[in-house]
Amino acid sequence: MRNFYEEVQEIKARYPDWRSATLPALRLAQEKHGFLSPNALRECAEALGTTPAFCESVASFYDMFHLRPVGRHLVEVCTNVSCALNGAQQVLEGFERELGVRAGETTEDGEVTLRTIECLGGCGWATIVAIDERYRTHVKPDDVSAIVEELRGGG
Ligand code: FES
Incomplete structure (x- = not known):
């Protein structure tokens, strides 16, 4: 089974620019962690080859991403x-x-x-x-x- 890093690499490979993989990578990270904790943002940034601040700035723009824990x-x-x-x-x-x-x-x-x-x-x-x-x-x-x-x- 592929890990998170590998999955993000696969997504990145579909696009000419890695930035296009940002939303799907954030979605994956949220599915894995339940919300985009600092740890999830770090993991996402590492897989994308960018900074956690970049990931957070993108995530904070969209309602479907949660930067705080949410209920079941x-x-x-x-x-x-x-x-x-x-x-x-x-x-x-x-x-x-x-x-x-x-x-x-x-x-x-x-x-x-x-x-x-x-x-x-x-x-x-x-x-x-x-x-x-x-x-x-x-x-x-x-x-x-x-x-x-x-x-x-x-x-
Ligand atoms: S105003 Fe468009 S769905 Fe509520």
Whole structure:
């Protein structure tokens, strides 16, 4: 089985410029470590042949990369214009109440991280909530407790 370094070398070989491998390498590192810890960024930088600061600067630009630990489940509520006009704030507050955390926090048991997120590209189906990267469409405040129950039950 290939190790992380070897996998990144393979990805780099597909492109004329190593920088093109940065996002896939960060993705791999996040999958391996759960989030992009300083150690994960160092490992990524070493495999790419760059600095951890470069990797961190790229990762910090994208919502899908986590520079801090996240829970086993990730709940992301879109709060951009279309979703905001369709009650995203009330949906978000519903999740905050149900989970007992504020946006940006993780439940005490480490199970669920709640975040707000920029437009997820599903504006016509607002409000969009991404649960572990799978979209729920037309989410209303009344749907929140069933979604949380499903999550807690391992659904
Ligand atoms: S504004 Fe929410 S998906 Fe576009």
